[in-house]
Each structure stands twice: as C-alpha cells, then as structure tokens.
Amino acid sequence: MSEIILNLPSEKATSEFGKKISENLKIGDIIYLSGEMGSGKTTLARSIIKNLLPDDLKNTTVPSPTFTLIQTYNGKNFDIGHADLYRIDNSNELDALGIEDILYNGVVLIEWAEKIKNKLNYNIMEIKISFSEEERIAQIKNIQGWDSRINELSE
Ligand SMILES: Nc1ncnc2c1ncn2[C@@H]1O[C@H](COP(=O)(O)OP(=O)(O)OP(=O)(O)O)[C@@H](O)[C@H]1O
Ligand SMILES: [Mg+2]
Numbered sequence: 001m002s003e004i005i006l007n008l009p010s011e012k013a014t015s016e017f018g019k020k021i022s023e024n025l026k027i028g029d030i031i032y033l034s035g036e037m038g039s040g041k042t043t044l045a046r047s048i049i050k051n052l053l054p055d056d057l058k059n060t061t062v063p064s065p066t067f068t069l070i071q072t073y074n075g076k077n078f079d080i081g082h083a084d085l086y087r088i089d090n091s092n093e094l095d096a097l098g099i100e101d102i103l104y105n106g107v108v109l110i111e112w113a114e115k116i117k118n119k120l121n122y123n124i125m126e127i128k129i130s131f132s133e134e135e136r137i138a139q140i141k142n143i144q145g146w147d148s149r150i151n152e153l154s155e
Pocket of ligand 1: 008009011012013014033036037038039040041042043044064066075111136
C-alpha cells in the first residue's frame with residue numbers, strides 16, 4: 001500500500017510518529033509536510049530532527065524556520081535541513097535555499113511543500129496533517145521511493 005492514515009490524538013502521538021519516521025530516513029530523502037497553519041508540521045519535524053541529533057545535542061532548540069526559511073542540523077548519521085516555504089514566492093528563492101546541496105549528505109523536511117512546482121527527483125514522502133476540534137489525522141503518501149518504507153510507519 002502506498003498511502004496510510006494515522007491518528008495523532010496527542011502531541012505525544014505526533015512525537016512518537018516523528019521518532020518512527022527518523023528511524024526510516026536515509027540520505028537523499030525528502031519529506032513534504034503539508035496542512036493548514038497550526039496543523040502540526042513543525043511539531044512533527046521537531047521530533048524527527050531531535051531523534052536524529054547526537055545524544056549530547058538532544059536539547060538543541062528546533063525553531064520553526066518560518067523566518068529563516070531553512071535551518072540545518074548536523075545529525076548523528078547525516079545532515080538535516082528543515083525548510084518552511086510559506087514565505088517563498090518564486091523558484092529563484094527556492095533554489096537559494098540549497099536544498100539539493102543538503103541532500104548529498106542528508107535529508108530535508110519541507111513545510112508548505114505545496115509551493116514546489118517542479119517535481120524533485122528524490123525519494124519523497126508526503127505527510128498531510130488535517131485537524132479539527134475533535135481530531136488530528138496524518139495522511140501519508142509515497143511520492144517516490146517510499147513505497148515499502150511507508151508500511152513500517154504504521155506498525
Ligand atoms: N496531536 C498534536 N500534534 C501536533 N501538534 C499538536 C497536537 N495537539 C496539539 N498540538 C498543538 O498544535 C500546534 C501545532 O503547531 P505547529 O507550529 O506544529 O503547526 P504548523 O503546521 O507548523 O504551523 P505553520 O503552518 O504556522 O508552520 C502546537 O501548538 C501544538 O502544541
Ligand atoms: Mg510550522
């Protein structure tokens with residue numbers, strides 16, 4: 001199956017999901033994080049990043065990249081880029097973030113990935129979070145190269 005739906009009833013559930021994702025990431029992977037403002041994209045990215053940092057850096061602050069546009073981290077095994085495209089208006093600005101450079105030796109998490117117009121030729125998984133007062137749901141979809149790994153995320 002290349003699409004799964006997960007319930008994220010609490011922030012703890014979102015953090016645990018982030019940990020699971022971190023265990024399945026490898027160099028050259030991109031994760032698209034989409035969903036409305038406040039849906040939990042940064043919260044999920046923060047957990048993924050923290051789980052990839054070396055033990056002595058676990059307390060590093062992982063801010064939202066809304067204003068810096070991209071933050072990079074040196075993880076235990078590879079680099080991590082965390083981008084937020086909300087304020088990006090054109091493809092020149094997108095290129096300037098250096099996403100492809102990070103992918104040589106790392107992974108990139110992209111909030112507001114809806115803004116990317118051209119298909120990037122990497123392994124991409126999309127996580128779309130929707131929420132209401134009653135619940136939060138993550139829709140997880142393989143775009144490229146995640147088909148078999150997606151199943152591990154629901155276990
Ligand atoms: N189950 C949950 N998973 C994630 N966040 C939750 C959950 N329940 C409550 N929250 C809260 O919802 C908010 C999510 O904010 P977050 O910054 O992660 O959203 P975002 O999608 O990154 O927004 P933006 O589009 O502004 O970047 C946080 O305040 C978080 O504490
Ligand atoms: Mg955010």
